[in-house]
Amino acid sequence: MGNLRAVGMAGSLAVAIALAGCGPANDQASVAEVARPVEVLAVKTEPLALTSELPGRVEPMRVAEVRARVPGIVMQKRFEEGADVKAGDLLFQIDPAPLKAALSRAEGELARTQSVVLEAQARVKRYEPLVKIEAVSQQDFDSATADLRNAQATTRSxxxxxxxxRLNLGYASVTAPISGRVGRALVTEGALVGQGDATLMARIQQLDPVYVDFTQSAADALRLRESLKDGKLSATDNKALSIRVDGTAYERQGALMFTDVAVDRGTGQVSLRGKFANTDGVLLPGMFVRVRTPQGTDNQAILVPQRSVQRGSDGVAQVMVVGVDDRVESRNVVTGAMQGSRxxxxxxxxxGDQVIVGGLTGLQPGAKVAPAQPHAQAQSPESKQ
Incomplete structure (x- = not known):
């Protein structure tokens, strides 16, 4: 009887121990770490044409100031302000009456001097054989020759x-020196112009094509040159420029014309100039624009989506990458230019680095993750091949 009681107590103890051993195992299984699904992008290099966006202003290709070249009263204005004119178009008519009178006097003076020349020539011709036989003195012959030369000089004058x-009479008709757009008239009919100076009457600007003048920091230009020299960037022969009118979505394509050979002492900037077509006349002188200019090509560029780059409280850019054993690592990075959304x-x-681009909310370094390609990338034609 005592033996049976001992056996029963031993069995109960074994069952209790067995149950106690099962409890912790189940708790460990319930708290096992679960990998969090995230979207990753495998980093790869690609050629990237670098550009800079610089401020600039529109300048006319040519500017002509229409001025009165002769004195007189303005009789007519023959153009519409703000209209396009062609070279040679009549803009103003100055009273030609005094100029016609001056022309008539000049014609009369020329006729008088020409008659004096004829008279002097006849005297020299008559004296020439007589001086040889001493019928007239040498002094009289020399005097006749001098009179002829003086008359000829007076004729040329x-x-x-x-x-x-004749030129002054032509200047009474004030014409456009170039083709372009004429501004407002600065004088009106009845105004006296050309008295003492060449009165400004109007201004014409050629607006197709137009120039865009902009500046670049000399330090940036030097860094670009060093990068090209070190092989970090490759040079490009592309001189294409694009401009965007500030505050709008209007864009226009053009070409770089030249870079100045000197640096402004006051600002440390280098001046550049681009040329842009303007057939529609949208670009106006003085307009502020943003110029996008090529800065070379980075053949080993790395680009990541904008959403994958985060910034800490210290402003340092960081990205989350998948490290060893599929655990999250925080990586400090240096960002360059923004190219679209990257x-x-x-x-x-x-x-080869795997950058986490999706599922970043609440993700901490060291967390276990299950990386997968973004849905858009997984469904791309390349991924199906």
């Missing part, structure tokens, strides 16, 4: 005066 009178990463990543 009269011819020049006549030519000037950041260029100049330091901190290399080809």
């Amino acid at each position: 009269a011819q020049a005066d006549l030519q000037s009178a 950041w260029q990463i100049s330091e901190g990543l290399k080809a």
Whole structure:
């Protein structure tokens, strides 16, 4: 009887121990770490054409100031303000009456001097054989020859005066020196112009094509040159520019014309100029624009989506990458230029790194993750092949 009681107590103890051993195992299984699904992007290098966006202003290709070249009263204005004119179009008519009178006087003076020349020539011709036989003195012959030369010089002067009178009469019709858009008239009918100076009457600007002048920091230009020299960037022969009118979505394509050979001492900037077509006349002188200019090509550029780049409280850019054993690592990076919706990463990543681009909310370094390609990438034609 005592033996049976001992056996029963031993069995109960074994069952209790067995039950006690099962409890912790079940608790461990219930708290086993679950990998969190995230979307990752495998980093790869690609060629990237680098550009800079710089401020600029629109300038006309040519500017002509229409001025009165002769004195007189403005009789007519023959153009519409703000209209396009062609070279040679009549803009103003100055009273030609005094200029016609001056032309007539010049013609009369020329005719008088020409008659004096004829008279002097006849005297020299008559004296020439007589001086040989000493019928007239040598002094009289020399005097006749001098009178002829003086008359010929006076004639040439009269011819020049006549030519000037004709030019002045032509200047009474004020024409456009270039083709372009004429601004407002600065004088009206009845105004006296050309008295003492060449009165400004209007201004014409050629607006197709137009120039865009902009500046770049000399330090940036030097860094670009060093990068090209070190092989970090490759040079490009592309001189294409694009401009965007500030505050709008209007864009226009053009070409770089030249870079100045000197640096502004006051600002440390280098001046550049681009040329842009303007057939529709939208670009106006003085308009502020943003110029996008090529800065070379980075053949080993690394680009990641903008949403994958986060910034800490210290402002340092960071990305989350999948590290050893599928655990999250925080990686400090240096961002370059923004290209559309992607950041260029100049330091901190290399080809092959898996950058987490989806499921970042609440994700901490060291967490276990289950990486997968983004849905859009997984469904791309390349992924199906």
